[in-house]
Amino acid sequence: MEKKSASIMQKEATLKSPGDGPSRLAPPLKQLQQWLRASGISGQLLCLVLVAVVFTAGTQGKFLSWANIQVILNLAAIPAIIAIGLHQVVVLGGIDLSAEGVVALCVVVVGLLAHNQFNSNNVGIWIVPITLALGGATGLVNGLLNTKLRIPSFITTLGMSWVLWGLAVFVSKGQTIPLVDNPLSGLINGSIFGIPNLALVALALLIAVQLAQDRTRFGRYLYAIGGDEVLSGQAGVKVDRIKIIVFTIAGMFYGLSALFLAVKLNSAQAITGNNLLFPAITAVAVGGVALTGGIGGAKNAALGALIVTALNDGLILVDVNPYAQEAVNGVVLVIAVALTIDRKKLGFIK
Amino acid sequence: MQETKSGSPTKELVLELRRITKSYPGVIALDGVNLAIYGNEIVGLVGENGAGKSTLMKILIGNVQPDQGSYQIHGQAVRLTDPAHAIHLGVGMVFQEGSLIPNLSIMENLFLCHETEFERFGVLSRKAMREAARTALTTVKVLEDLDTPVADTSPAVRQMVEIARLLWLSRLYRQKNPVLILDEPTTVLTEQERETLFSILHEITKQASIILISHRLQEIVENSDRIVVLKDGKNVTDFSSENASIPEIEHLMVGHTFSADRYRENEQVEQVEPGQEAVIKVENLSKKQKFEPISFTVGAGEILSLVGLVGSGKEALCRCISGLEKPDSGSVTVGGKRVTAGSPSEAVRSGVGHVPVDRRNEGLALGMTVADNLNLLVLDRLKTARLMSPIREKRNALDWIQECRIKTPSPSTLCANLSGGNQQKVVIAKWLTSQVSFLVLDHPTRGVDVGAKEEIYRLIRKLASDGVGMIVMCDTLEEDIGLCSRMLIMKDGRLVREIDCPPFRKPSPSEIIGSIV
Numbered sequence: 001m002e003k004k005s006a007s008i009m010q011k012e013a014t015l016k017s018p019g020d021g022p023s024r025l026a027p028p029l030k031q032l033q034q035w036l037r038a039s040g041i042s043g044q045l046l047c048l049v050l051v052a053v054v055f056t057a058g059t060q061g062k063f064l065s066w067a068n069i070q071v072i073l074n075l076a077a078i079p080a081i082i083a084i085g086l087h088q089v090v091v092l093g094g095i096d097l098s099a100e101g102v103v104a105l106c107v108v109v110v111g112l113l114a115h116n117q118f119n120s121n122n123v124g125i126w127i128v129p130i131t132l133a134l135g136g137a138t139g140l141v142n143g144l145l146n147t148k149l150r151i152p153s154f155i156t157t158l159g160m161s162w163v164l165w166g167l168a169v170f171v172s173k174g175q176t177i178p179l180v181d182n183p184l185s186g187l188i189n190g191s192i193f194g195i196p197n198l199a200l201v202a203l204a205l206l207i208a209v210q211l212a213q214d215r216t217r218f219g220r221y222l223y224a225i226g227g228d229e230v231l232s233g234q235a236g237v238k239v240d241r242i243k244i245i246v247f248t249i250a251g252m253f254y255g256l257s258a259l260f261l262a263v264k265l266n267s268a269q270a271i272t273g274n275n276l277l278f279p280a281i282t283a284v285a286v287g288g289v290a291l292t293g294g295i296g297g298a299k300n301a302a303l304g305a306l307i308v309t310a311l312n313d314g315l316i317l318v319d320v321n322p323y324a325q326e327a328v329n330g331v332v333l334v335i336a337v338a339l340t341i342d343r344k345k346l347g348f349i350k
Numbered sequence: 351m352q353e354t355k356s357g358s359p360t361k362e363l364v365l366e367l368r369r370i371t372k373s374y375p376g377v378i379a380l381d382g383v384n385l386a387i388y389g390n391e392i393v394g395l396v397g398e399n400g401a402g403k404s405t406l407m408k409i410l411i412g413n414v415q416p417d418q419g420s421y422q423i424h425g426q427a428v429r430l431t432d433p434a435h436a437i438h439l440g441v442g443m444v445f446q447e448g449s450l451i452p453n454l455s456i457m458e459n460l461f462l463c464h465e466t467e468f469e470r471f472g473v474l475s476r477k478a479m480r481e482a483a484r485t486a487l488t489t490v491k492v493l494e495d496l497d498t499p500v501a502d503t504s505p506a507v508r509q510m511v512e513i514a515r516l517l518w519l520s521r522l523y524r525q526k527n528p529v530l531i532l533d534e535p536t537t538v539l540t541e542q543e544r545e546t547l548f549s550i551l552h553e554i555t556k557q558a559s560i561i562l563i564s565h566r567l568q569e570i571v572e573n574s575d576r577i578v579v580l581k582d583g584k585n586v587t588d589f590s591s592e593n594a595s596i597p598e599i600e601h602l603m604v605g606h607t608f609s610a611d612r613y614r615e616n617e618q619v620e621q622v623e624p625g626q627e628a629v630i631k632v633e634n635l636s637k638k639q640k641f642e643p644i645s646f647t648v649g650a651g652e653i654l655s656l657v658g659l660v661g662s663g664k665e666a667l668c669r670c671i672s673g674l675e676k677p678d679s680g681s682v683t684v685g686g687k688r689v690t691a692g693s694p695s696e697a698v699r700s701g702v703g704h705v706p707v708d709r710r711n712e713g714l715a716l717g718m719t720v721a722d723n724l725n726l727l728v729l730d731r732l733k734t735a736r737l738m739s740p741i742r743e744k745r746n747a748l749d750w751i752q753e754c755r756i757k758t759p760s761p762s763t764l765c766a767n768l769s770g771g772n773q774q775k776v777v778i779a780k781w782l783t784s785q786v787s788f789l790v791l792d793h794p795t796r797g798v799d800v801g802a803k804e805e806i807y808r809l810i811r812k813l814a815s816d817g818v819g820m821i822v823m824c825d826t827l828e829e830d831i832g833l834c835s836r837m838l839i840m841k842d843g844r845l846v847r848e849i850d851c852p853p854f855r856k857p858s859p860s861e862i863i864g865s866i867v
Contacts, residue, residue: 038497215473217465220458227453234449236434236463294453 040296044288044303051307055314063314070194072306072313077198078257080305082276083283084202084209085253087301088246090284091226093293094146094153096247099254099280101164102138104273106131106258108168111177111268118177125183127259135255136248138164143247147240153247161277168270176269179262188263198260202302205253209298222246226294282329283308285336292341308332361388363425364527364559365410365441370419372405379405380416381583389527392551392560394574394591396567398603398826402583403563407531410561411436411443434463440525442516446533448508452501456492457483459500460515464522486518487511490550505538510550517558530554531561536569537661548573565659567596567867579603600863612804613832617811618853619651627686629819630702630788632671635680640666641843643680648788648819653810655834655851656823657866663843664823668790671821672704673697685787698727703781705774707792707823713777714765721747721761723776727784746783754779755805771802778809789813791822795829807833827859827866839865 036042055063062068082099089096110131115122123130138160145156190197213219221242224232233239257276262268287304289296311332315325367385371378380402387393397403408414409421412430421428423439430436433443450459460483461468468478483496490510494503500511513530520528532551536544551560551573564570570577571594579586579602586602628647636643641663648654656664669675671682676692683689684700697704706712714723724747725732732742747761756775758768765773774794781789794810795803810833813820824830830837831851839847839862847865849857 211473215476217469217474220454220462220465220474223458224451224454224462227451231449231451232462234433235451294451 039299040288041299041303044286044300044307047286048303048307048310051310051314055310055317058314058318063317066194068313068317070191070196072310073199074196075313076306076309077196077202078260079276079279079283079309080202080302081205081253081257081260082280083287083301083305084205084298085250085257086280087284087287087289087296087298088209088222089153089250090289090291091222091293091296092243092246093226093229094243095281095291096142096153096157096250097277098138098142098157098160098164098251099257100273100275100277101161101168102135102251102254102273103258103261103276104168104270105138105164105171106134106255107262107268107272108172108177108270109134110259110262111172111179114182114262115180116177116268117180118175128184131255131259132252133255135251135253135258137251138254139248139251140244142251143244146247147243165270165273168273172268172270174270176267178267182263182266184259184263185266188260198264201260206298206302213297218242218245223294278329278333279305279308282333282336285333285340288336288340290340291337295340304336361390362527363387364389364423365529366420366422367406367409368420368422370406370409370416370421372409372414372416379583380409382419383580383583383585384588385578385585386588387529387559387561389559390555390557391575392555392562392573394570394577395561395563395580396565396570396577396599396603397580401580401603403580404533405583406580407443407533407561407563410529410531411441437516437519438523440520440523440528441531442519442528443531444509444512444516444533444535446537448505448512450500450508450511453499455497455499456487456494456503456507456511457496459511460486460518464519467522482518486514489517489554490514491546504543506540506543506547509535509538509547513550513554517554520558528558529561530558531563533563534565534660535562536564536566537659544569565867567599571596571599596867597860597864600867601860603863612807613829614807614811615832615853615856617815618653618835619814629684629817630671631683633681633683635667635670635677635682637663637666637670637675637677639843641840644840644845645680646838646845648821650787650817650819651814652836653814653820653822653834655830655837656821656840657827657830657837657862658840659866661842662840664840665792667840668704668792668821668823671697672702672790674704698784698786701785701787703784703786703789705777705781705789705791705794707796709770709773709777714773716764716766718765719762720751720756720758720765720768720776723765724750724761724780724783727780750779750783754782754809769802771798771805774798774802774806775809778806778813782809782813786818788819789821791820793823793825796825827863831856831859831862837862841866 036045052064086096086099110127112119113121113123113130114127142153142156142160145151146153187197192200213222221232221237224235224237225239225242229239258273261272265272283304284301285291285304286307287296287300287302289300289304308329312325312329315328363386365387367383370380370383372380383402383406385406395403405414409416411433412435413433421430423441428439430439436442451462454462457479461479465474465479468475468482480496487510490513492507492510492514494507500508516528516530535547539547548569554560562570562574571591574591576588577591577594577599578588579599581603629650631647633645634643635645644667646654656668658664666675670677670691673689673692673694673696681688682691684702687700689700689702690696710716715726721743725743728746729738732739732746734742744761750756751758751761754775756779757772765776768776778794791810794806798806810820810822822830822833824833834851837849837851838845839849849862851857
């Protein structure tokens with residue numbers, strides 16, 4: 001018996017945990033190091049620094065000028081918002097490819113319902129809840145198809161994207177709808193202390209979602225399902241309900257992005273939705289959200305969007321051929337997935 | 351009624367199963383089983399594979415509903431709907447494979463789905479969770495960082511976290527004397543961890559009762575107050591472990607007579623002459639942490655049975671032979687030719703077949719027809735003018751369906767729609783068509799009803815009389831003895847004993863079981 005307690009004591013000494021409340025004596029640098037390791041974004045921050053260093057050197061400092069940083073923040077905001085919506089589905093272990101279709105339809109609806117040159121509608125500020133509801137409804141349908149009919153999210157959302165895109169072109173008759181005096185335009189195009197408001201909105205959403213992920217039951221269940229759906233169900237997690245909610249939230253984020261895009265461009269057309277999905281998925285992967293589910297949060301998605309945007313901005317500044325830029329994006333996506341994916345979880349690679 | 355080690359004869363009855371019966375198509379898993387668990391005791395539950403232990407446990411935690419019988423907790427009859435319901439009533443189980451979510455931290459796993467306690471205005475209080483987690487974990491002496499993802503912890507820690515979770519939940523739901531079921535808890539532990547586990551379990555009996563399932567009789571006898579033996583879905587006995595001896599328990603687990611003709615012993619191929627050319631020669635095959643260098647041969651028509659507990663290394667050995675896993679060293683020679691290690695396609699080409707235990711995933715293409723599965727290995731033979739000939743395909747399939755008595759409406763029925771026994775016949779028939787010279791049969795009669803079992807024995811004898819050498823791993827020791835002409839016993843990755851089993855002069859299970867456990 002004595003021997004046993006001795007061995008336990010020994011274990012106590014060796015297993016003393018590093019992150020169990022950082023030791024107060026540790027120098028700040030060490031604390032920072034610990035925090036970075038625990039946060040799961042150290043690699044991404046390093047990546048961002050690397051991009052900054054390379055392009056700052058390549059552009060004689062122009063890359064890090066305040067004007068360019070503003071440009072990056074402004075450009076990164078929309079992909080970040082879409083990525084924050086999308087990554088939650090990825091954390092569940094699914095994928096959501098419906099962003100482009102949802103944005104296309106929502107943009108067109110904004111064009112037709114807000115004050116525009118096409119018809120006499122003007123719902124004013126009500127356009128905000130309307131787009132959120134419309135985006136949410138598309139997500140709800142995705143979620144129901146995925147959980148109740150048990151169609152893989154990949155197909156559900158891809159199909160949904162094309163349905164909505166077709167609908168958007170049909171409703172808008174393929175035309176561009178110019179907006180008139182939108183009440184949101186001041187807010188969306190403005191800035192506070194030089195920081196674009198859109199970037200601040202993205203930041204607010206990031207904080208809200210991250211908080212929900214870390215500090216609510218809903219967030220914990222999200223990760224539990226991503227870790228092991230069957231075991232979570234056995235433990236009592238209402239798997240289907242959470243999935244439907246997550247798809248719905250993702251749809252609302254796309255709806256919001258659509259509204260911002262329409263107001264920013266001061267016109268609405270279906271093709272506004274084009275080319276939004278690839279950067280968002282790249283952002284999610286680069287940010288360190290594993291496509292196998294269960295790992296990575298809103299901060300990862302947003303940081304990923306920032307890295308991808310900064311990279312593209314840098315490539316433009318150093319005058320790389322635009323086609324080569326697209327190829328670089330593809331390479332970045334594949335490398336990011338290769339680094340984050342949990343191969344043990346995938347039985348077969350299809 | 352029962353005396354316990356601590357000596358108080360009138361302990362409170364916590365949980366009682368009476369005359370529980372459960373049958374599945376073709377098998378009676380449990381037949382009038384009684385089980386009573388008293389407060390603050392450890393009950394050892396032993397029995398061979400297939401004795402009904404796992405079904406009994408599933409009934410205890412509400413995963414399976416009994417066909418007949420009563421289930422009472424604290425004197426109240428209950429009808430459990432699911433494991434969550436069982437937890438509310440203070441009955442929980444630590445599964446062999448674990449039920450923690452790998453990417454969540456220790457703390458998150460502890461409270462998963464029961465976090466309402468820690469919610470303040472919808473936000474979880476980390477501080478409160480930490481405090482509760484620390485208290486919960488001190489009982490089981492886990493000192494890991496609470497934020498460590500479970501995937502990064504050792505099996506011992508995971509087990510303790512599960513135990514702590516069950517204890518915490520029983521407190522949460524105000525269950526005074528919870529019952530914890532531990533399924534083979536020591537198989538994944540080191541010697542020292544095993545000691546720690548039992549010292550903790552004895553500590554826990556102050557507030558709970560424990561049902562301990564284990565194949566290691568030594569630890570059952572040393573640590574439990576009472577021992578319950580199950581055999582063929584029936585209670586054999588229930589006795590205090592104070593004066594229990596291991597041979598006695600072994601006898602209770604397996605002791606009975608069995609009929610020689612069930613396994614078609616008269617068809618058993620007579621012992622091959624020593625020196626005659628072996629079908630397969632395994633030399634110094636080894637795989638780190640699975641099994642140590644091992645050498646043996648199997649002759650034509652010989653059935654070699656490989657016996658050992660889970661973790662004895664026999665599964666890994668078979669997977670190495672059939673190329674599904676790559677051994678670290680050694681060689682496998684088939685028909686005088688060395689087989690490249692770790693390549694299933696190379697193994698098949700050399701004439702090594704494998705009937706896996708998990709036939710639904712590994713043995714069959716369930717979504718394909720019976721004919722397609724049967725023809726899979728002989729496609730080259732069914733061609734005319736370099737193209738597949740549907741007529742020859744159908745003819746070949748029909749021949750084998752008849753030969754192996756596969757009960758299927760037609761050759762174009764999907765394998766998914768066949769019964770387990772008939773699926774297994776398809777798997778074996780597939781190897782019969784391809785003229786293998788050596789076959790690994792991994793639990794060939796698992797989950798198969800009695801009638802189909804006999805058919806499978808017949809096929810195995812047929813393979814043997816055609817000169818195919820075989821390794822079998824069976825569900826019960828009796829089946830192993832009945833089928834094999836020679837038996838190898840493995841324990842902890844080593845070959846410990848070799849026994850000849852000539853027809854009609856077979857050893858009895860109780861002579862052998864001592865070397866296994």
